[in-house]
Amino acid sequence: MSDNILSQIKSYKLREVAEAKAECDLSGMEQRAREADTVRPFTEALQAASRTGYGLIAEIKKASPSKGLIRADFDPALLAKAYEEGGATCLSVLTDGPSFQGAPEYLVEARAAVSLPVLRKDFLFDPYQVVESRAMGADCILIIMAAVTDAEAAALEETATTWGMDVLIEVHDAEELERAALLKSPLIGINNRDLRSFVTDLDVTRRLAKLVPEDRLIVSESGMSTSDDLADMAMNGARIFLIGEALMRKADVAAATREILRPATSAMGGM
Numbered sequence: 001m002s003d004n005i006l007s008q009i010k011s012y013k014l015r016e017v018a019e020a021k022a023e024c025d026l027s028g029m030e031q032r033a034r035e036a037d038t039v040r041p042f043t044e045a046l047q048a049a050s051r052t053g054y055g056l057i058a059e060i061k062k063a064s065p066s067k068g069l070i071r072a073d074f075d076p077a078l079l080a081k082a083y084e085e086g087g088a089t090c091l092s093v094l095t096d097g098p099s100f101q102g103a104p105e106y107l108v109e110a111r112a113a114v115s116l117p118v119l120r121k122d123f124l125f126d127p128y129q130v131v132e133s134r135a136m137g138a139d140c141i142l143i144i145m146a147a148v149t150d151a152e153a154a155a156l157e158e159t160a161t162t163w164g165m166d167v168l169i170e171v172h173d174a175e176e177l178e179r180a181a182l183l184k185s186p187l188i189g190i191n192n193r194d195l196r197s198f199v200t201d202l203d204v205t206r207r208l209a210k211l212v213p214e215d216r217l218i219v220s221e222s223g224m225s226t227s228d229d230l231a232d233m234a235m236n237g238a239r240i241f242l243i244g245e246a247l248m249r250k251a252d253v254a255a256a257t258r259e260i261l262r263p264a265t266s267a268m269g270g271m
């Protein structure tokens, strides 16, 4: 598996980090992070939303390695506003350039346009990238267990905590879930997509959700496109969802967001 996409991504990320450090060293980046806008509570917002209905992390995603270009008409600020208007709890913004056609500026523009907490969706290996995330304004970072060692994960989490950011820990199988339990973050993302093969199967959440300890919050990630999918995942223990492509492909993103969340709102809205 040495030529899988994750190891390719890791090698160009480490190159990117070395270049970034040459341009702005750690103490320079820490200075930028101190000047960033105050952290918005990411996990807390999802916890509150999922108590009465669904929590939605809506993703700003222009392209992906498996699907190519997803949305040509792409304005991060407008998309962020549409998601907020449609009822999203939080945003996720892809900042990886080579594989997802993302950019740090997209996160900056999206976050400035709304009051929602924002996840930086990228592949992090080095604590420097966590500080850089805060300097961009990110409120939460992602740790992909399939991509990092236990020691790397712990270092990333510790740096995030130091900067007041939340952490979404992403897992795809029972072994990664066990490793996630060594970390402190309550937010566990079950990725329905296998990042090595790109096969997406909602059965991953159905199988793994039952193994997640009671005191953690489950986020089902990837491959959901209808409100029936959300109801299915909710029945299996996940009331928080990370959705990108299905919403990004719709002309009216606010309406599509409202629509995918609709049954939850009407079923739980205290009619």
Ligand SMILES: O=P(O)(O)OC[C@@H](O)[C@@H](O)c1c[nH]c2ccccc12
Pocket (backbone or CB within 6 Å): 059, 061, 121, 122, 144, 170, 191, 221, 222, 223, 224, 242, 243, 244, 245, 246
């Ligand atoms: O577009 P989808 O199928 O709704 O998936 C969103 C999100 O879960 C997916 O983009 C994702 C999940 N984990 C990742 C890690 C890196 C990059 C991207 C991802």
